[in-house]
Amino acid sequence: MKKNSNASKIYEILDEFLPVDIQFLEQKDPFRFLISVILSAQTTDKIVNAVVRQLFAVYPDVKSLAQANLEDVQEIIYPTGYYRNKAKNIIACAQALGDSEVPDTMEALIKLPGVGRKTASCVLGDIYRKPAIIVDTHFARVVKRLGLVATTDPGKIEKEIASLLEPSQHYRFSMTANLFGRTVCHAKKPSCDDCPLSGLCPSRDAFLKK
Numbered sequence: 055m056k057k058n059s060n061a062s063k064i065y066e067i068l069d070e071f072l073p074v075d076i077q078f079l080e081q082k083d084p085f086r087f088l089i090s091v092i093l094s095a096q097t098t099d100k101i102v103n104a105v106v107r108q109l110f111a112v113y114p115d116v117k118s119l120a121q122a123n124l125e126d127v128q129e130i131i132y133p134t135g136y137y138r139n140k141a142k143n144i145i146a147c148a149q150a151l152g153d154s155e156v157p158d159t160m161e162a163l164i165k166l167p168g169v170g171r172k173t174a175s176c177v178l179g180d181i182y183r184k185p186a187i188i189v190d191t192h193f194a195r196v197v198k199r200l201g202l203v204a205t206t207d208p209g210k211i212e213k214e215i216a217s218l219l220e221p222s223q224h225y226r227f228s229m230t231a232n233l234f235g236r237t238v239c240h241a242k243k244p245s246c247d248d249c250p251l252s253g254l255c256p257s258r259d260a261f262l263k264k
């Protein structure tokens with residue numbers, strides 16, 4: 055199937071420009087990765103990576119976290135913010151998983167406490183290497199500036215970007231566009247002068263005039 059040619063060019067340029075292996079969260083085990091992603095809402099990956107090292111030192115697996123004391127978990131994950139809700143969710147998530155593996159479908163993942171489409175997409179892409187468009191603030195900003203979408207609604211962005219690229223490109227593009235947003239196409243002052251996509255970007259002139 056022929057996909058959107060501008061999106062394909064952007065994909066190719068970012069694929070070349072950025073490292074082959076992009077990883078924001080340290081944990082590799084599926085359960086630990088899932089918990090890390092739940093904790094990553096509204097905070098930085100650096101904080102999450104530090105907090106989960108402590109969390110998994112005390113609760114190393116699904117069973118121990120499922121039986122954890124709420125206040126003790128709250129205390130450990132406090133630096134990630136929204137710690138009351140997050141503690142409740144990660145304990146409930148561990149309880150819901152029980153002896154099961156972390157699911158490998160969107161439908162099953164979003165039934166778990168604290169797991170929305172973004173978290174599920176992270177797991178599908180990172181752990182199971184399945185097609186996944188991960189819409190976070192960096193990704194949404196980059197694809198909108200590049201004119202690939204006109205909306206700011208995460209659900210619509212996910213669908214629209216998925217329709218522009220081959221499924222095999224979805225996860226890689228999620229990671230490259232995200233890293234590109236963190237390192238080049240910054241929220242406040244994008245580095246348009248040094249941007250490898252400047253020839254394809256409809257927002258470039260507006261930023262250069264500022």
Ligand code: SF4
Nearest residue numbers: 239244246249255258
């Ligand atoms: S030209 Fe500027 S606004 Fe456009 S993608 Fe590059 S850094 Fe972002």
